[in-house]
Amino acid sequence: xxxxxxxxxxxxxxxxxxxxxxxxxxxxxxxxxxxxxxxxxxxxxxxxxxxxxxxxxxxxxxxxxxxxxxxxxxxxxxxxxxxxxxxxxxxxxxxxxxxxxxxxxxxxxxxxxxxxxxxxxxxxxxxxxxxxxxxxxxxxxxxxxxxxxxxxxxxxxxxxxxxxxxxxxxxxxxxxxxxxxxxxxxxxxxxxxxxxxxxxxxxxxxxxxxxxxxxxxxxxxxxxxxxxxxxxxxxxxxxxxxxxxxxxxxxxxxxxxxxxxxxxxxxxxxxxxxxxxxxxxxxxxxxxxxxxxxxxxxxxxxxxxxxxxxxxxxxxxxxxxxxxxxxxxxxxxxxxxxxxxxxxxxxxxxxxxxxxxxxxxxxxxxxxxxxxxxxxxxxxxxxxxxxxxxxxxxxxxxxxxxxxxxxxxxxxx
Amino acid sequence: xxxxxxxxxxxxxxxxxxxxxxxxxxxxxxxxxxxxxxxxxxxxxxxxxxxxxxxxxxxxxxxxxxxxxxxxxxxxxxxxxxxxxxxxxxxxxxxxxxxxxxxxxxxxxxxxxxxxxxxxxxxxxxxxxxxxxxxxxxxxxxxxxxxxxxxxxxxxxxxxxxxxxxxxxxxxxxxxxxxxxxxxxxxxxxxxxxxxxxxxxxxxxxxxxxxxxxxxxxxxxxxxxxxxxxxxxxxxxxxxxxxxxxxxxxxxxxxxxxxxxxxxxxxxxxxxxxxxxxxxxxxxxxxxxxxxxxxxxxxxxxxxxxxxxxxxxxxxxxxxxxxxxxxxxxxxxxxxxxxxxxxxxxxxxxxxxxxxxxxxxxxxxxxxxxxxxxxxxxxxxxxxxxxxxxxxxxxxxxxxxxxxxxxxxxxxxxxxxxxxxxxxxxxxxxxxxxxxxxxxxxxxxxxxxxxxxxxxx
Ligand SMILES: Cc1cc2nc3c(=O)[nH]c(=O)nc-3n(C[C@H](O)[C@H](O)[C@H](O)COP(=O)(O)OP(=O)(O)OC[C@H]3O[C@@H](n4cnc5c(N)ncnc54)[C@H](O)[C@@H]3O)c2cc1C
Ligand code: SF4
Ligand code: SF4
Numbered sequence: 001x002x003x004x005x006x007x008x009x010x011x012x013x014x015x016x017x018x019x020x021x022x023x024x025x026x027x028x029x030x031x032x033x034x035x036x037x038x039x040x041x042x043x044x045x046x047x048x049x050x051x052x053x054x055x056x057x058x059x060x061x062x063x064x065x066x067x068x069x070x071x072x073x074x075x076x077x078x079x080x081x082x083x084x085x086x087x088x089x090x091x092x093x094x095x096x097x098x099x100x101x102x103x104x105x106x107x108x109x110x111x112x113x114x115x116x117x118x119x120x121x122x123x124x125x126x127x128x129x130x131x132x133x134x135x136x137x138x139x140x141x142x143x144x145x146x147x148x149x150x151x152x153x154x155x156x157x158x159x160x161x162x163x164x165x166x167x168x169x170x171x172x173x174x175x176x177x178x179x180x181x182x183x184x185x186x187x188x189x190x191x192x193x194x195x196x197x198x199x200x201x202x203x204x205x206x207x208x209x210x211x212x213x214x215x216x217x218x219x220x221x222x223x224x225x226x227x228x229x230x231x232x233x234x235x236x237x238x239x240x241x242x243x244x245x246x247x248x249x250x251x252x253x254x255x256x257x258x259x260x261x262x263x264x265x266x267x268x269x270x271x272x273x274x275x276x277x278x279x280x281x282x283x284x285x286x287x288x289x290x291x292x293x294x295x296x297x298x299x300x301x302x303x304x305x306x307x308x309x310x311x312x313x314x315x316x317x318x319x320x321x322x323x324x325x326x327x328x329x330x331x332x333x334x335x336x337x338x339x340x341x342x343x344x345x346x347x348x349x350x351x352x353x354x355x356x357x358x359x360x361x362x363x364x365x366x367x368x369x370x371x372x373x374x375x376x377x378x379x380x381x382x383x384x385x386x387x388x389x390x391x392x393x394x395x396x397x398x399x400x401x402x403x404x405x406x407x408x409x410x411x412x413x
Numbered sequence: 414x415x416x417x418x419x420x421x422x423x424x425x426x427x428x429x430x431x432x433x434x435x436x437x438x439x440x441x442x443x444x445x446x447x448x449x450x451x452x453x454x455x456x457x458x459x460x461x462x463x464x465x466x467x468x469x470x471x472x473x474x475x476x477x478x479x480x481x482x483x484x485x486x487x488x489x490x491x492x493x494x495x496x497x498x499x500x501x502x503x504x505x506x507x508x509x510x511x512x513x514x515x516x517x518x519x520x521x522x523x524x525x526x527x528x529x530x531x532x533x534x535x536x537x538x539x540x541x542x543x544x545x546x547x548x549x550x551x552x553x554x555x556x557x558x559x560x561x562x563x564x565x566x567x568x569x570x571x572x573x574x575x576x577x578x579x580x581x582x583x584x585x586x587x588x589x590x591x592x593x594x595x596x597x598x599x600x601x602x603x604x605x606x607x608x609x610x611x612x613x614x615x616x617x618x619x620x621x622x623x624x625x626x627x628x629x630x631x632x633x634x635x636x637x638x639x640x641x642x643x644x645x646x647x648x649x650x651x652x653x654x655x656x657x658x659x660x661x662x663x664x665x666x667x668x669x670x671x672x673x674x675x676x677x678x679x680x681x682x683x684x685x686x687x688x689x690x691x692x693x694x695x696x697x698x699x700x701x702x703x704x705x706x707x708x709x710x711x712x713x714x715x716x717x718x719x720x721x722x723x724x725x726x727x728x729x730x731x732x733x734x735x736x737x738x739x740x741x742x743x744x745x746x747x748x749x750x751x752x753x754x755x756x757x758x759x760x761x762x763x764x765x766x767x768x769x770x771x772x773x774x775x776x777x778x779x780x781x782x783x784x785x786x787x788x789x790x791x792x793x794x795x796x797x798x799x800x801x802x803x804x805x806x807x808x809x810x811x812x813x814x815x816x817x818x819x820x821x822x823x824x825x826x827x828x829x830x831x832x833x834x835x836x837x838x839x840x841x842x843x844x845x846x847x848x849x850x851x852x853x854x855x856x857x858x859x860x861x862x863x864x865x866x867x868x869x870x
Contacts, residue, residue, distance in 0.1 A: 004747065007748075007798070007799075008743065008747050010445070010447065010737060010740060010743040010747075010748075010749050011443055011444070011445050011485075012445050012547075012735070012740045012743070013445055013484055013485060013486045013547070013550045014549070014550065014740050016484060017526070017549050017550055026458065026502070026504035026505060027432075027437075027458075028435050028437070028440040028441055028485070029432075029436060029440050031440075033440075034440040037439065037440050037443065038436060038439070038440065041439055046439065047435060047439055050435070050436065052434055052436055053436050057797075058434055068739070071676045071737040071740035071741040071743070071744070072676075072740050072741070072742050072743040072744050073676070082642040093672050313864075362681065382540060
């Protein structure tokens with residue numbers, strides 16, 4: 001870990017009001033400034049690696065709101081994540097980590113197969129029965145939460161059904177590579193299908209290489225830096241084989257990770273790859289003029305939640321709003337604390353349910369206050385978390401990926 | 414700290430809000446002050462004035478010191494416990510109790526964040542002017558205890574000018590009410606102003622009533638670029654002398670501009686020596702006139718470019734960028750030592766010269782920004798704490814800067830307070846009799862000396 005990054009924190013506290021866990025606890029240990037201090041004191045030998053210290057650090061959502069707020073360029077969330085990754089790396093991968101990170105995640109086929117039982121479970125009516133009987137109460141808590149969060153799965157992952165090449169509609173203006181992302185393909189295949197359709201409508205030939213693998217973000221979380229690099233190498237090589245202008249993703253998490261490949265790997269190929277990565281909203285915003293012609297009225301009240309991986313990690317804030325405002329008749333309402341984490345944060349909502357729920361509740365309250373009937377966002381974690389939370393009440397708010405809503409506006413007869 | 418004592422604290426605020434593990438103590442062992450750390454023995458977070466009173470009584474009886482803490486953004490070490498006592502944080506005391514539109518007052522608990530009060534009163538077309546650079550984090554209790562100033566200080570004054578009433582828990586747990594909603598009050602000694610800027614050494618505020626004023630109808634934000642530093646300083650004096658009182662008259666030098674621009678990307682010029690950020694507010698007709706006068710003066714003092722913000726967003730961006738000045742400076746070097754030298758306004762130009770000379774003489778990098786309109790400058794030395802020699806030189810440079818400031822009729826701190834950081838300079842400023850009177854006052858409020866010991870003198 002880079003010591004200078006730690007001592008750059010001048011403890012001004014500018015990051016405190018941005019941090020979701022500080023806002024819930026008011027505790028310095030749960031603030032970015034406090035987290036940097038804890039890691040620093042650990043490095044300096046003033047504190048040791050106690051259970052409690054690790055517990056404090058693990059409360060960080062890694063939402064990186066602190067990085068956006070810090071005028072000194074310190075990124076507390078990333079420092080904590082780096083530290084945790086290093087520590088886990090030193091400890092060596094456990095049996096489960098090894099199984100998941102090395103044997104499952106890097107192999108889309110296996111990953112997809114592993115979801116099959118869940119699909120059967122949902123379709124057969126077993127899910128309803130299980131939920132009604134509360135059978136899951138007998139299993140460990142995390143499993144129960146995971147089951148409860150999962151939306152209905154599509155019948156087949158997008159990766160298996162999409163053609164490798166989707167031709168451009170009309171005159172071709174360029175070629176883009178589409179990066180699928182595990183969760184998008186497995187769960188939100190319809191949103192990704194919309195992404196590809198929009199790209200094609202705008203004149204892009206879309207190549208979706210079937211052999212692409214997970215972006216590697218789960219490996220980083222699990223302390224498996226080698227696994228991350230392996231994933232990066234595979235993807236860089238694969239996409240390098242196609243002559244594409246951009247590499248597009250509609251998953252904020254993947255986008256943030258893909259843009260870092262240039263740092264993870266040496267060599268020009270990785271840097272070139274990262275240089276081409278764009279979030280779908282960035283590409284669509286390039287063609288705002290044409291979209292304005294194509295989009296048809298939608299009479300909805302819409303608000304937008306900034307996924308951390310899009311706003312804080314990639315600095316994309318204007319484009320999604322700009323795009324939504326292109327839809328005629330749409331009543332756009334800005335969300336209070338729009339770029340605050342929703343509490344999903346990878347597997348955080350499963351591992352730290354209590355804090356995740358508090359953070360989520362704040363988000364839900366803010367969304368409800370806008371009076372919107374549709375919440376738009378652009379990251380699968382947020383979609384899962386918010387779909388579940390917003391469907392529950394008497395007045396359900398629809399949750400959609402931004403490309404779904406745009407395509408819908410396009411399709412209006 | 415004795416486990417049995419911690420148990421007693423727990424009976425008052427609960428286990429969750431009584432912290433005594435090593436990790437928690439470590440992060441309450443600092444505030445925003447560079448170079449100073451000191452571990453407390455325990456941290457408590459009370460939820461009511463009653464809690465505060467019980468905690469103080471308990472500590473008073475046991476002879477344990479109590480240090481109040483808001484958000485820990487002060488720059489003088491004021492919220493650190495110097496003798497491993499109890500740090501009492503106000504973050505749970507964060508309710509805006511009342512906005513009284515008839516009497517034009519607001520009453521808040523001490524942990525209310527300054528900008529939250531701004532938002533609340535401005536939504537009712539009212540105005541609470543004090544706006545320290547840290548307003549998004551700092552608490553009202555901290556503002557009162559430090560008598561914080563802000564970017565609007567020139568026209569509207571500082572926190573002390575707005576505090577009307579205080580509810581204070583004294584060292585022994587007794588409650589003291591001073592002032593209130595009455596505009597005029599000359600009964601007895603004026604204790605309010607004494608408590609304001611007492612840096613947590615005289616009592617623990619649990620309720621604060623401040624004066625509000627109508628929100629100014631309009632505002633014009635301007636930015637003037639100066640290729641020569643001294644010209645900017647002369648322009649400041651000339652604006653004041655011309656009897657235009659801008660709400661804001663902020664100064665940023667070259668080093669600061671570069672850092673702020675790096676962070677905020679608001680289009681600050683990188684090829685000039687200094688910029689002035691100027692805001693006039695009030696009646697639209699008047700501010701148009703004032704803005705014209707300001708522009709005139711800046712041109713007379715050879716500004717190379719004069720920009721007027723075209724809309725509220727642009728204005729907000731500029732002001733927000735200024736607020737990040739201090740932290741942005743810290744991008745260059747890990748350890749930023751910020752000072753708070755304040756001189757009569759007519760002395761801004763010579764003071765800036767002294768700062769530049771001191772930087773050259775001691776071979777250190779100093780970026781200067783500040784509330785130029787108030788004569789309150791923040792020369793900020795960019796150092797690396799791992800380089801002991803550099804740190805020594807930085808302090809030598811500051812000692813010289815302070816000597817000159819005092820000689821000019823200025824002071825060692827315009828807004829950050831004495832705390833631990835400026836203790837050694839205070840006698841030079843107030844003399845022996847000054848210190849004696851202050852000690853007497855402390856004795857009257859807190860005979861056992863348990864409230865925030867080790868600060869001020
Ligand atoms: C980036 C940055 C910019 C800044 N800009 C400015 C500025 O423009 N103007 C300015 O004046 N200051 C400025 N400051 C300094 C600082 O923000 C102020 O001093 C602020 O008022 C401190 O508020 P706080 O809530 O953080 O208090 P703390 O730092 O926690 O405490 C400050 C002092 O107040 C005492 N205290 C806190 N609460 C209470 C209470 N309830 N009762 C009694 N005593 C109490 C503490 O014991 C301590 O002595 C800046 C600081 C930073 C980091
Ligand atoms: S992380 Fe950045 S914003 Fe937070 S205290 Fe440190 S320097 Fe300030
Ligand atoms: S990453 Fe998020 S939760 Fe973690 S310190 Fe930063 S703002 Fe707080």
